[in-house]
Amino acid sequence: MFRRTLHSLFSLQSYSVYHRFVSQSKNMKIGTHDGVFHCDEVLACFMLKLLPEYKDATIVRTRDMAKLNECDIVVDVGAVFDHRKKRYDHHQREFNETLSSLRPELGEKFNIKLSSAGLVYTYYGEQILQQLVPSNVSLKPADLTVIFKKVYQNFIEEIDAIDNGVPIASEEPRYKIRTHLSNRVGRLNPEWNSNQQIDMDEVFKKAIALVSSEFLYSVNYFISVWLPAREFVRDALENRFEVHKSGQIVEFKERFPWKEHLFDLEEEMEIGHEVKYVLFNDKPNSWRVQAVPVNPTSFVTRKPLHKSWWGVRDEVLSEVANIEGCVFCHSTGFIGGNTTREGAYQMAVASLEADM
Structure with a gap:
């Protein structure tokens, strides 16, 4: 039900926001380059249009400097980065700014060179997000x-990296992601090799519609789905010694x-x-014990489940582990299942005490 509601929410937002681009304003102009477009300037233009001052602005796609100089804000073209002048190009040889270099209060880990999308988000991101907070949600500054x-981290950074040609790995990736x-x-x-006459401004609007749905979904997910879980994790960490004396198991x-x-x-x-x-309750009569990864996206864990259980299931696993109600243990030992909370807890304790 919640997923359907969330999907409806961002779909309606996307539809509403997309139709802002049909309107024209004689007052405000957003400048970007013409010709072949990329995700970064498409997203930069879309995010700016979420702000009240630019919601009715005309997007001017050109490389004519005289026309760009008439624009109120320019992204991804012009060979100038100057926040005071609202010029946000990143193609200059001397440009090496990152989110961390421009916003050091956010920490040092944001070290990917910014694209025009990242530049807009760096300076206007909080304002943009505030436009998208549901009316029934109150966000504290923190x-x-x-x-x-x-x-x-989960949306803009990828676009910055791809546009600037930053490889995803230090070695050659084992497979390609083309979607x-x-x-x-x-x-x-x-x-x-297309011979069709194409209105590039109309195609640019299609690109904005595509980017808008993805961006709105991502923002809504982090506000409405991801963030509410934070206090549950905090509570579990604070009470971890009540689960096990070591403090190494949370529930x-x-x-x-x-x-x-x-x-975090x-x-x-x-x-x-x-x-x-x-430990967590997956559904009635189904508990999981999951090994904590070495980082949020890794398949490598801090300490996997007991190695003798890997790939074993049901009664055989219960016999090997000497724990009732075992359902499975993944072949890499990152997760296992039991029919009861006590069984899952025993699986965690036995793995914790095992010499791996």
Whole structure:
């Protein structure tokens, strides 16, 4: 039900926001380059149009400097980065700014070179997010900062990196991802051998519609789904010694997104990386014990479940583990299941005490 509601919410927002681009204003102009477009300037223009002062602005696509100089704000063209003048190009040889270099109060980990999307988000991101907060949600300043960073990490940063040619890995990736947003936006451009007459401004609007739905969904997810789980994780960390004397097992009463919260709160609470396992109720008569990964996106864990259980199921697993109600243990030992809370807890304790 919630997913349907969330989908409806961002779909309606996307529809409403998309139709802002039909309106024209003689007052405000957003400038960007013409010709082949990329995801970064499409997103930059869309985010600016979310702000009240630019919601009715005309998007001017040109490389004519005289026309760009008439614009109130310019992104991804012009060879100038100057926040005071509202000029946000990143193609200059001397440009090496990152979110951390421009916003050092956010920490040092945001070290990807910014694109025009990242520049707009750096300076206007909080204002943009505030336009998208549901009316029934009240965000504290600290919450807004958390959301700002998560949207950057999980949406904007990828676009910055791809546009600037920053590789995703230090070595050659083992497989390619060709379905990411930047690639899908790029596919809207005419093919090199197409003979059709195409109105590029209309195609640019299609790109904005595509980007808008993805961005709005991401923001709504982090505000309405992800953030509410934060206090549950905090409570579990504060009460972890009541679960097990080691403090290395935490318990959630239900399934929710916890990994990024756990890592953030471990740092905030200065408790190190001592938590090894998470217990949670998946559904009636179904509990999970999950090994904490070394980082939120890794498949490598701090301490996997007992190695003798890997890939074993049901009665055989219960016999091997000497624990009733076992359902499964993943072949890599990152997660296991039991029919009861007590059984899942015993699986965590046995794994914790095992010499791996």
